[in-house]
Amino acid sequence: MYAGHFAAGLAIKARVPKAPTLWLLxxxxxxxxxxxxxxxxxIERVTMTPGRPPGFSLDFIDWSHSLLMALVxxxxxxxxxxxxxxxxxxxxxxxxxxHFLLDLPMHPHDMALWPFSHTHLGFALWHTPYWWWAxxxxxxxxxxxxxxxxxxxxxxxxxxxxxxxxxxxxxxxxAPWLSGNA
Ligand SMILES: [Zn+2]
Numbered sequence: 375m376y377a378g379h380f381a382a383g384l385a386i387k388a389r390v391p392k393a394p395t396l397w398l399l400x401x402x403x404x405x406x407x408x409x410x411x412x413x414x415x416x417i418e419r420v421t422m423t424p425g426r427p428p429g430f431s432l433d434f435i436d437w438s439h440s441l442l443m444a445l446v447x448x449x450x451x452x453x454x455x456x457x458x459x460x461x462x463x464x465x466x467x468x469x470x471x472x473h474f475l476l477d478l479p480m481h482p483h484d485m486a487l488w489p490f491s492h493t494h495l496g497f498a499l500w501h502t503p504y505w506w507w508a509x510x511x512x513x514x515x516x517x518x519x520x521x522x523x524x525x526x527x528x529x530x531x532x533x534x535x536x537x538x539x540x541x542x543x544x545x546x547x548x549a550p551w552l553s554g555n556a
Pocket of ligand 1: 375405406473477
């Protein structure tokens with residue numbers, strides 16, 4: 375999942391309004407944020423496959439995206455917020471783990487249980503024409519919930535409409551018929 379991770383961050387914000395929005399959004403994207411430097415360091419591998427959806431093959435992403443490491447990163451991230459209380463630590467840790475949960479339906483069997491495990495998870499929606507619409511549905515639900523709660527509660531989301539629009543635009547820019555990977 376791509377822009378959907380931001381929709382998840384907004385939805386968590388809507389559920390727990392006192393959670394810090396920026397750290398929620400960084401948290402929901404953290405596994406991909408780690409993936410970039412891990413590839414540069416050579417401990418994770420990706421191959422570009424232009425024209426074949428999703429346009430790349432994630433050959434080894436066990437340090438950022440395995441189940442065990444997702445739990446480790448979630449725990450570490452949550453612990454960093456422990457001084458704000460246990461609930462906040464849990465919420466921010468969950469934001470990180472939500473990335474794993476949302477990648478699970480999309481990734482084609484490349485998410486290991488733990489580093490170098492031979493068992494891989496992922497339901498491969500990325501290999502079907504439906505992934506973009508499935509992610510759009512999630513974005514509409516997550517952003518819709520954020521927008522609705524922002525209007526009800528009024529203590530956050532003064533620009534909820536714009537925030538939702540940015541997420542939808544990011545998703546539209548990522549459409550397979552634009553990238554040539556349809
Ligand atoms: Zn990811």
